[in-house]
Amino acid sequence: MKNLSLAAKLNFLIILFILPGSVAVVRAQPGGGGVAGGAANVTGTMKLPTKKPPRTTTPKPRPGTQPKPDNSAQVEDALTLADDERQAGRTEAAERGYLLASKLAPNDPRPYLGLGHLYYNQKKYPDAEKYYAQAATLTRGDSEPYARLAFTYSEMKRLPEALAAARRAVTAQPDNYYGYLALGYVLSLQQNYAEAESTYRKAVSLSPQPLLVLHSELVRILSEQRRYAAALTEAKTEVDIDPKSSSAHFDYAIMLQKLGRLVPSSEQYLEVIKLRPKDSAPHSNVGLIYYMTENFSAAREHWSAAISLGTTYDPDRIGLMILDGRLADARRELEAYTQKAPDDEDGWLMLGDVYRALGDDARARVTDARAAQIAPEYVGLRRPNLRALSTSSHGAETPKGSSIPVQLERAYMARNYPAAATDVINRFAPGDRTVHCIVDLNQARTGTLVRFIWKTVQVADSQNEVIKTVDYTTKAGESEVHGNLTLPRDWPRGTYRTDVYVNNALVKSVNWSVE
Numbered sequence: 199m200k201n202l203s204l205a206a207k208l209n210f211l212i213i214l215f216i217l218p219g220s221v222a223v224v225r226a227q228p229g230g231g232g233v234a235g236g237a238a239n240v241t242g243t244m245k246l247p248t249k250k251p252p253r254t255t256t257p258k259p260r261p262g263t264q265p266k267p268d269n270s271a272q273v274e275d276a277l278t279l280a281d282d283e284r285q286a287g288r289t290e291a292a293e294r295g296y297l298l299a300s301k302l303a304p305n306d307p308r309p310y311l312g313l314g315h316l317y318y319n320q321k322k323y324p325d326a327e328k329y330y331a332q333a334a335t336l337t338r339g340d341s342e343p344y345a346r347l348a349f350t351y352s353e354m355k356r357l358p359e360a361l362a363a364a365r366r367a368v369t370a371q372p373d374n375y376y377g378y379l380a381l382g383y384v385l386s387l388q389q390n391y392a393e394a395e396s397t398y399r400k401a402v403s404l405s406p407q408p409l410l411v412l413h414s415e416l417v418r419i420l421s422e423q424r425r426y427a428a429a430l431t432e433a434k435t436e437v438d439i440d441p442k443s444s445s446a447h448f449d450y451a452i453m454l455q456k457l458g459r460l461v462p463s464s465e466q467y468l469e470v471i472k473l474r475p476k477d478s479a480p481h482s483n484v485g486l487i488y489y490m491t492e493n494f495s496a497a498r499e500h501w502s503a504a505i506s507l508g509t510t511y512d513p514d515r516i517g518l519m520i521l522d523g524r525l526a527d528a529r530r531e532l533e534a535y536t537q538k539a540p541d542d543e544d545g546w547l548m549l550g551d552v553y554r555a556l557g558d559d560a561r562a563r564v565t566d567a568r569a570a571q572i573a574p575e576y577v578g579l580r581r582p583n584l585r586a587l588s589t590s591s592h593g594a595e596t597p598k599g600s601s602i603p604v605q606l607e608r609a610y611m612a613r614n615y616p617a618a619a620t621d622v623i624n625r626f627a628p629g630d631r632t633v634h635c636i637v638d639l640n641q642a643r644t645g646t647l648v649r650f651i652w653k654t655v656q657v658a659d660s661q662n663e664v665i666k667t668v669d670y671t672t673k674a675g676e677s678e679v680h681g682n683l684t685l686p687r688d689w690p691r692g693t694y695r696t697d698v699y700v701n702n703a704l705v706k707s708v709n710w711s712v713e
Contacts, residue, residue, distance in 0.1 A: 199452065199455055199456075199482070199483045199486055199542070199543070199544050200479045200482045200483055200511050269302050269303070270303075272302055273299050273302045273303045273306065276295050276296075276298045276299035276302060276309075277295070277296075277299050277308055277309065277312065279291075279295045280292045280293075280294075280295025280296045280298075280299065280309075280312055281312065283295060284312065284315065284316055284319075289316060289319075289320065292312070292316055293313070293316060295312075296309045296310075296312040296313045296316065297309070297313075299312075300313075305336055306336070307332075307333040307334075307336040307337045307340070307343065308333075310329045310330070310332040310333035310336070310343075311329070311330070311333045311342065311343060311346070313325075313329040314326045314327075314328075314329040314330040314333060314343075314346055314350075315346075317329065318346070318349075318350060318353075321353075323350050323353050323354050324354075326346075326350050327347065327350050327351070327354070330343050330346045330347045330350060331343075331347060333346075334347065334366075337370075338370075339370060339371055340370060340371060341367040341368065341370050341371035341374045341376050341377035341380075342367075342376060343367075344363045344364070344366040344367035344370055344377065344380075345363070345364065345367040345376050345377050345379070345380035346380075347359075347360075347363040348360045348361070348363040348364035348367060348380040348381070348383070348384055349380060349383070351363060352383065352384055352387060357384065357387060357388055360384045360387075361381075361384050361385070361388070363380075364377065364380040364381035364383075364384045364385075365381060367380050367381065368381055373404060374404065375400075375401040375402070375403075375404035375405040375406075375409075375412075376401075378397050378398070378400045378401035378404065379398070379401045379411070379412065379415075381397050382394045382395075382397035382398040382401060382415060383415065385397060386415070386418070386419050386422075389422075391419045391422060391423050394419050395416065395419055395420070398412055398415055398416050398419070399416070402416075408435075408439045409439075410436055410439050410440050410443060410445075410446060413432045413433070413435045413436045413439065414432075414436055414445065414446070414449060416429070416432040417429045417432045417433050417436070417449045417453070420432065421452075421453070421456075424572065424573070426453055426456040426457050426573070426575070427457065429449075429453050429456075430450070430453040430454065430457060432449075433446070433449040433450040433452075433453045434450060436449055436450065437450050442473065443473075444470050444473040444474040444477070447466045447467075447469045447470045447473065448466070448467075448470050448479065448480065450466050451463045451464075451466030451467045451470065451480070451483065452483070454466060455483065455486075455487065455576065456573045456575070456576055457573075457575050457576070458573075458575040458576045458578065458579050460487050460490065460491065460579070463483075463487060464484050464487045464488075467480040467481075467483055467484035467487070468480070468484065471484075476507060477507070478503075478504040478505075478507035478508060478509035478511070478514075479504075479509075479511070481500040481501070481503040481504035481507065481509075481514075482500070482501070482504045482509055482511045482513070482514050484500050485497045485498075485499075485500035485501040485504065485514065485517060486513070486517070486544055488500065489517060489520075489521075489582060490579065490580075490581065490582060491582075492582045492583070494521055494582075497517065497521065498518065498521050501514045501515075501517045501518050501521075502518070505518075512531065512535045512538075512539075512545075513532075513535070513542075513544055513545060513548060515531075516528050516531045516532055516535065516548065517548070519531065520548070520551070520552065520584060523640070524607065525552050525555055525556055525584070525607070525640055525641070525677075526556075526607035526608060526638030526639060526640060526677060526678070527607060527608065527638070528548075528552050529549065529552045529553070529556065529638075529677070530638070532545060532548055532549040532552060533549065536549055536565070536568075540568075541572060542572075543569040543572040543573045543576060543577065544569075546565045546566070546568045546569035546572075547565070547566065547569045547577065547581065549562075549565045550562040550563075550565035550566045550569070550581070551581055551582060551584050552584065553565065554581075554584070554585075555584035555585050555641065556639075556640070556641045556642040556677045557641050557642035557643055557644075557674075557675065557677070558642045558674075558675035558676075558677065559675075560674075560675055561675060604639055604640065604641060604643050604646050604700060604701065605639065605640045605700070605705075606637065606638070606639060606640075606698065606700055606705040606706055607638040607639060607640050608637070608638040609635065609636070609637045609638070609696075609698045609705075609706040609708050610622055610624075610635070610636055610708065611623060611624050611626075611633060611634065611635055611636075611696070611708055611710045612633075612634045612635075612636055613626070613630060613633075613634070614634065615634045615636065615680050615682065617634065617636060624708070624709065624710040624711065625710070625711050625712075625713055626689065626710065626711070626712050626713075627712070627713070628688035628689050628690070628691060628712055629688055630689065630712075631684055631685055631686070631687075631688070631689070632682050632683070632684040633682065633683055633689075633710070634680060634681070634682045635650055635680075635681045635682070635696045635698070635708060636678065636679075636680050636681075637678065637679045637680075637681070637698055637700075637706075638677065638678055639672075639677045639678070639679070639700070640677070641677055642672065642674070642675050642676050642677035643672065644672060644673060644674045644676075645671060645672065646671065646672040646700065646701060647669065647670075647671055647699075647700070647701050647702065648669070648670045648671075648672065648679045648681075648698070648699070648700055649667065649668070649669050649670075649697075649698070649699035649702070650667070650668045650669075650670075650681035650683075650696055650697070650698060651664060651666075651667050651696065651697040651699070652664070652665040652666045652667075652668075652683050652694070652696055653665060653694065653695045653696070653697065654692065654693075654694055654695075655692070655693040655694055655695050655709070656692050656693045657690050657691070657692030657693070657694065657712075658690055658692060660692075665683065665694075666683060668681050668683075681696075689712040690712065691711075691712050691713060692711065692712060693709065693710075693711045694709070694710050694711065694712070695707055695708065695709050695710070696708045696710070
């Protein structure tokens with residue numbers, strides 16, 4: 199399923215775009231489509247404690263000297279203007295406002311914090327670091343400048359410095375949750391999940407009001423440890439805090455799904471779709487649930503919707519292949535996907551479904567075991583019967599008591615075997631001494647006869663001449679058959695053909711050439 203792979207980045211954005219004493223709403227779009235990779239679109243709201251400057255008493259002027267003018271009103275006006283300009287995205291005007299405030303009050307940390315926020319938002323992290331550090335030197339008993347430094351160092355991949363800054367934030371203000379939030383985030387990046395969890399829970403206890411981001415972060419790190427029951431509790435708290443948050447419902451849906459509670463999970467995904475109709479991720483995951491429960495028409499509807507919304511989650515596209523009965527293609531795609539995304543249990547489970555449909559129960563048991571390491575409760579649920587689906591997808595149903603006929607899914611030429619995508623060609627060089635023909639069958643059935651007849655079409659003085667005939671009978675679990683032909687010298691230039699027979703019936707002629 200599309201899970202929490204983007205949650206850290208999205209929550210980080212929520213934290214960093216919200217300023218003390220103000221409320222900001224942040225909407226983050228997932229990369230591509232995501233929950234692979236990605237997560238649901240996020241709307242986060244967080245209000246931090248208002249930071250008030252310390253009160254100062256204007257000293258009496260010495261006899262014979264002029265008192266310094268009180269420019270505090272101008273400082274406040276400059277800061278207010280700069281904050282408004284920054285919130286509106288007018289960076290140059292905001293920068294002028296903060297620089298003016300820093301000249302009027304060079305010992306006030308707030309202009310430097312504002313400049314740090316401004317540069318951080320532009321991803322100018324060295325400049326953000328400079329101004330956050332300057333603000334830190336001017337504050338006493340305030341966690342924010344050090345916390346902001348911790349986030350900035352995290353973006354710069356300087357985690358030891360980020361950790362030191364986060365710990366200074368906690369030391370500077372041990373009764374403020376914000377330093378603990380920064381510290382928990384850095385610890386989670388270092389995969390120190392135990393300490394990150396305790397730190398986040400400390401932040402929860404200190405927060406003046408329930409904050410979605412803290413419980414979302416707890417969901418993320420508990421899920422990373424595959425502690426789905428504990429993560430479910432935090433996800434439910436997210437929904438209680440903000441019933442209109444699509445990210446909260448999405449987190450809750452994922453944890454329910456991980457624990458095998460498919461009906462309430464699907465209800466949460468449908469709620470996300472209502473809240474964020476242009477997000478592909480809930481369609482991807484609810485499609486998986488409908489597929490598992492053999493509601494194939496609903497699965498097709500949601501996977502198609504995910505694709506129309508720009509999903510980059512491969513199982514959406516592969517799922518439609520399965521529903522179309524293209525099992526050999528689906529097997530090949532799933533084998534590649536599970537190597538790319540080994541932590542997605544649905545990839546392994548879908549591959550097991552396809553293996554079983556193709557008669558390869560031994561491989562299916564292996565893929566099920568891989569999935570069970572990730573989400574054992576989910577893996578224990580009933581899986582769909584793709585053999586019945588394959589029967590209906592090929593037209594009229596097979597009479598009762600008979601089996602699905604073995605059919606050709608695909609036959610193609612390749613430079614090497616096993617064949618990478620770049621190896622699949624039909625134009626060879628004379629020096630490619632060995633050429634390969636690969637055949638994908640719709641199922642693995644012991645005793646299937648596959649015949650390769652290699653022929654010339656137009657080669658020098660040879661036309662329509664048989665070069666060699668190779669027969670192969672499949673063994674248990676084999677739905678892919680590989681034939682090859684090797685010449686001890688360079689191939690003559692010209693055109694060739696490989697005729698493929700399955701159980702003595704010609705099913706495909708593959709044309710290729712040597713140039």
